[in-house]
Amino acid sequence: MSDHIKEKGKASRARLLAAATSEFARRGYHDVRISDIVSIAGLTQPAFYLYFSSKEAIFLEITEIFHSRVKELIDNSLLDSEREMEEIFENIKTKLKIFFGFLATEPDLTRIGLFIDPNRTQIKAEMILMIQRNLVKEQRAGYFRDDLDMEFVAECLVSMIEQLTETRLLPGLSNVDRLATQVVDLMLRGMIKE
The missing domain is CATH 1.10.10.60 (Homeodomain-like)
Incomplete structure (x- = not known):
């Protein structure tokens, strides 16, 4: 050929x-x-x-493309334990911007992967587990408090990403930088006025 x-x-x-x-x-x-x-x-x-071979086959390939890309992004989001603690806010924000950036630049793929795929609940559970593993490693490296339940933190993070993608990112009400900044600010600094 x-x-x-x-x-x-x-x-x-x-x-x-x-x-x-x-x-x-x-x-x-x-x-x-x-x-x-x-x-x-x-x-x-x-x-x-x-x-x-079928409509199902092309749909499955599309969902696999989304899942593979999400897995790659999560795998690459682990913080470098060599970095200074002062840089943690910017490092996490950058990684979250990359994640939101993928979702924003692939809106159709994102809609399918997060909201249409009948296996989306299982995929989100896998995302939570992968993020939890990263968070536990980072916790052991001294980035985060020892008393935090990283499964809970991962679940909160995935839920925030999903909701904000649907209500703010895909409709164009907020940009990638703003969303990443707000999520990281809330997760790392909380709501209490200093």
């Missing part, structure tokens, strides 16, 4: 994924048909079946 044909195939597959992502995010899983996807992608149904 020539390189040109391979590249054309990759481009067609990518168009199908983009069209499906857009449609699933806009209309939900059940209201989207394969004919809708191929029409938007400018391809035929036989072309669809060259790359995906």
Whole structure:
């Protein structure tokens, strides 16, 4: 198979994924048909079946893309134990900005992964567990108080991210920097006036 044909195939597959992502995010899983996807992608149904066995198969691939990216971001969010404590606020804010940035730049993927995927509850539970593991490591490194229940903290953080993404980030009511700053300020400094 020539390189040109391979590249054309990759481009067609990518168009199908983009069209499906857009449609699933806009209309939900059940209201989207394969004919809708191929029409938007400018391809035929036989072309669809060259790359995906069913509507469920393309949806599962889209959700896996979201889950893989979230896992990678959480894996990369562990604080460097070599850093100075004075930098902790900015370090955590930067990592949260990267996370919110991904959600903001991929709004359709985010809608599917956080709000449409029937497995979203399980995925959020996995996010909580991954964040909890990072927080426990950081707690042991001396970043956080020893008496904090990091499962509770992780659950609060994931719930905040989910809610703020839905009500502020995706509708454009708040930007990535502002959300990250407010979340980190609340989580690390609390509400009591000093």
